[in-house]
Amino acid sequence: MKRRMNWCCRVLGYGVLVMASTACPGTLATEADCGRIFDRIVELELRELGFIDPVLQERKRSELRRSMASDLALCPGRRLAPGASVCVAEAPTAEDLTHRCFR
DSSP states (O other), rough: OOHHHHHHHHHHHHHHHEEEEHOSSSSSSHHHHHHHHHHHHHHHHHHHHOOOOOOHHHHHHHHHHHHTHHHHSSSTTTTETTTTHHHHHHHHHHHHHHHHTTO
């Protein structure tokens, strides 16, 4: 399980870096936008890892948010491609979200 969580953290880190480096025309990401994207990635990752207990999910989300705070701070003010919010909401997996929504 620890190995899978390390993979989860790498995907989350990649997603945050992609969000922070997006240079497409569109709207500027707000702190709330970045939080929603992060929460969606965490939700999808935890679901894929089998975490179904809502209390445990919230605990993991809080831990990851704290550990990735410096990466998340890079996100606000970056450009979001048109339709990125819809793509994030509809992405079936975290990998799909990071590869499709921010390219």
